[in-house]
Every structure is written in structure tokens, then in C-alpha cells.
Amino acid sequence: MALTLYYHPLSSFCWKTLIALYEADLPFEARLVNLGDPADRAAFQAVWPLAKFPVLRDDARGLTIPESTLIVAYLAQVYPAAASLVPADPDAARQACLLDRLFDSYIHHPFQQIVSERLRPAGHKDPYGVDQSRAKIGEGYDLLAPMVEGPWAMGEAFTLADCAALPALYYADYAVPLAPWPALVAYLERLKARPSIARVLTEAAPWFQYFPLKDG
Ligand SMILES: N[C@@H](CCC(=O)N[C@@H](CS)C(=O)NCC(=O)O)C(=O)O
Structure with missing residues (x-):
């Protein structure tokens, strides 16, 4: 698949990009990164040294795009379904x-x-x-x-x-x-x-137990 999103379902900045991908109904591989796992972290660092997600990899264009805002802007620029x-x-x-x-x-x-x-x-x-x-x-x-x-x-x-x-x-x-x-x-x-956001929230729901501020 051309697009891979390095992400975590609980990550707020990843939500920004997931919403855009779901809005445009773009196919992508969702690669969940477990930063607590040293091997997973090292593999992610090889993609983006800061190890901050989201990061989008577009294999078709040979591009690695960090930063949530930039990812949404890139999708809008390159994919007509995301242009709006x-x-x-x-x-x-x-x-x-x-x-x-x-x-x-x-x-x-x-x-x-x-x-x-x-x-x-x-x-x-x-x-x-x-x-x-x-x-x-x-x-x-x-x-x-x-x-x-x-x-x-x-x-x-x-x-x-x-x-x-x-x-x-x-x-x-x-x-x-x-x-x-x-x-x-x-x-x-x-x-x-x-709908795009309801989907993001539904997918995040099983992870909310790990959200540190859930009790206020
Ligand atoms: N400015 C970045 C912020 C990314 C960011 O802070 N991501 C958090 C998750 S929401 C992260 O990777 N945290 C892991 C860490 O700091 O080790 C963006 O917009 O993508």
C-alpha cells in the first residue's frame, strides 16, 4: 500500500491525520507504534529520528512526512479526495x-x-x-x-x-x-x-483506560 501512517490510537496529534484520511476515504496502512517497546521505538526512529507520531510514509513518492498539520496539508495537495x-x-x-x-x-x-x-x-x-x-x-x-x-x-x-x-x-x-x-x-x-471522527473515537475507545487524565 502506498501510504503508511505511523501512529497510536490514543495519540491526539494522530487523530488529526486519521480524521483527514477517513474524511477522504484514502486507503492506508495503519502502523501502530509502541514507544514502550525498545525494538518498535528503534524501528520508528529509523523512519523519523524524533520518534514523535504521526508520521506519514508515501512509498509511491518516496516521501516521509512528519508533523500532523503538514500531513493533512500534503494529503490535500496530492489527493483530490482530500483537497477540500x-x-x-x-x-x-x-x-x-x-x-x-x-x-x-x-x-x-x-x-x-x-x-x-x-x-x-x-x-x-x-x-x-x-x-x-x-x-x-x-x-x-x-x-x-x-x-x-x-x-x-x-x-x-x-x-x-x-x-x-x-x-x-x-x-x-x-x-x-x-x-x-x-x-x-x-x-x-x-x-x-x-462519521470520520466517530470512527477515530470508536477505534481509540479500547485504549482510553491508559489515558492519564481520564479521572479529571
Ligand atoms: N507537532 C507534532 C506533535 C506530535 C506529538 O507530540 N506526538 C505525541 C503523541 S500525541 C508523541 O509522539 N509523543 C511521544 C513522545 O513524546 O515520546 C505534530 O503535530 O505532529
Whole structure:
């Protein structure tokens, strides 16, 4: 198969790319990486030295593409079925990219910081850093709630921005509940009902027991 996605079903950044692949109904081999297994990690590092997933391998073109945003943009550029994920209009494309960056930078990354803190050993905790990350997520919600046009981030078209929004909002809701931002609550519900996203969540469900923040 030409496309291989190195991923893990629980990985939030992998969700962004899975949503895009499912939206476009593109065939690909899903290669689950167990970073806890030294041999699996070493094999993945041979593909991408940073050993961060997702990574897309396109054998037909001899390309290895890391970074979730870049993977979605690549799919949109190369596969007609995925083209609408990045709007053709340059201004709309820029806005979709901006929303992707905002969801990643102000919600997704601070959420990752909170999870990392949860995994730190006793004596190395950073409650001040967690407070800062929570505050940043709240600022992200404030910023993004009025920017989401509805039904999708960019209006009628489902784009890269929505692929980025789902993992960010779905997971951050555990750390900073979305309830005070009803527009984002409603948006997240619409996202969850979208078939591509419902499929990602169904596939992740057996792994949620390993999610460190599932108890809040
Ligand atoms: N900026 C990267 C972030 C990728 C990332 O942080 N991936 C996480 C999983 S969600 C990972 O590989 N974690 C494993 C590790 O850090 O060892 C992207 O957008 O793809």
C-alpha cells in the first residue's frame, strides 16, 4: 500500500491525520507504534529520528512526512479526495491554517504539558506550570469560541481546522471543562457526530483506560 501512517490510537496529534484520511476515504496502512517497546521505538526512529507520531510514509513518492498539520496539508495537495481540507481560496486557506495553529498552540500543546506533568515522578511535579497551562487553555477557549463559524470552524466546509479542533477540544475538556463556553460545547458535539471522527473515537475507545487524565 502506498501510504503508511505511523501512529497510536490514543495519540491526539494522530487523530488529526486519521480524521483527514477517513474524511477522504484514502486507503492506508495503519502502523501502530509502541514507544514502550525498545525494538518498535528503534524501528520508528529509523523512519523519523524524533520518534514523535504521526508520521506519514508515501512509498509511491518516496516521501516521509512528519508533523500532523503538514500531513493533512500534503494529503490535500496530492489527493483530490482530500483537497477540500485546505480551501482553494488563499485567504480561506490562510484562515484554516491560522485556526489549526491556534488550536494546536493555545489548547493542544498546553494540554500536553498538563499530561506530561501528570506522568512526572514524585518530587518533579510542577503545579505552577499546570496552572499556567490551564490558564492558557482558558485563553484559547476565549479566543476560539467566537472564531468558530459553524457548523464547522470555517463555516460550511469541513477543513484542516476541524481536524485540529477535535483532538484539542476533546482532550482539553478533561483538563479545563468546556461548559462555560457553550459555543465550543456545541461545536465539539457536532464534531463527535461526524462519521470520520466517530470512527477515530470508536477505534481509540479500547485504549482510553491508559489515558492519564481520564479521572479529571
Ligand atoms: N507537532 C507534532 C506533535 C506530535 C506529538 O507530540 N506526538 C505525541 C503523541 S500525541 C508523541 O509522539 N509523543 C511521544 C513522545 O513524546 O515520546 C505534530 O503535530 O505532529
